[in-house]
Amino acid sequence: TQLLEQSPQFLSIQEGENLTVYCNSSSVFSSLQWYRQEPGEGPVLLVTVVTGGEVKKLKRLTFQFGDARKDSSLHITAAQPGDTGLYLCGGNTGKLIFGQGTTLQVKP
Amino acid sequence: DVKVTQSSRYLVKRTGEKVFLECVQDMDHENMFWYRQDPGLGLRLIYFSYDVKMKEKGDIPEGYSVSREKKERFSLILESASTNQTSMYLCASSEVGQTSGANVLTFGAGSRLTVL
Numbered sequence: 001t002q003l004l005e006q007s008p009q010f011l012s013i014q015e016g017e018n019l020t021v022y023c024n025s026s027s028v029f030s031s032l033q034w035y036r037q038e039p040g041e042g043p044v045l046l047v048t049v050v051t052g053g054e055v056k057k058l059k060r061l062t063f064q065f066g067d068a069r070k071d072s073s074l075h076i077t078a079a080q081p082g083d084t085g086l087y088l089c090g091g092n093t094g095k096l097i098f099g100q101g102t103t104l105q106v107k108p
Numbered sequence: 109d110v111k112v113t114q115s116s117r118y119l120v121k122r123t124g125e126k127v128f129l130e131c132v133q134d135m136d137h138e139n140m141f142w143y144r145q146d147p148g149l150g151l152r153l154i155y156f157s158y159d160v161k162m163k164e165k166g167d168i169p170e171g172y173s174v175s176r177e178k179k180e181r182f183s184l185i186l187e188s189a190s191t192n193q194t195s196m197y198l199c200a201s202s203e204v205g206q207t208s209g210a211n212v213l214t215f216g217a218g219s220r221l222t223v224l
């Protein structure tokens with residue numbers, strides 16, 4: 001079974017701090033996606049990364065795909081309370097498998 | 109906007125009951141998926157389907173079956189519900205992306221099932 005390990009699983013920070021969430025695997029993925037889920041809702045796609053070494057930016061969020069396409073990171077600069085939620089990485093092997101998720105709480 | 113609708117947001121069932129979870133998507137997507145979501149375990153794939161009347165087992169199919177008689181509808185069936193099937197169930201649909209086969213999922217809001 002292919003596994004995606006996300007770390008940390010829980011993160012509670014103050015508004016304005018920076019943070020990084022990691023997604024690691026021993027498997028190679030054709031693409032990797034990051035989703036954000038708010039309470040009572042399904043996950044919503046933030047970004048898809050496809051090429052090894054690729055970096056994508058979405059306002060204060062920076063996503064990176066590892067050179068070997070086995071890992072990815074999500075960096076948030078100057079976190080806001082609106083960033084609070086569950087962040088999920090999903091790796092594409094023909095079907096999408098997910099990490100355990102990172103619960104982020106940003107306190108005002 | 110693509111919509112994936114899960115008809116039941118909350119269900120409470122008793123052990124041994126047969127449970128149907130319905131999911132409908134309105135964007136003519138080929139692919140549909142059922143996941144369950146549990147704290148600390150993330151999303152685990154139960155079953156998926158790439159076409160009508162086609163189904164494939166995911167990582168945790170035991171205790172579940174599915175039905176896809178129409179393209180827009182994918183049903184998850186618990187033949188005899190057990191307490192360890194208490195969970196949040198998420199349905200998703202996708203079409204294969206235009207680059208590198210990226211499978212971009214659109215999720216429903218989820219069905220929270222409690223089995224007593």
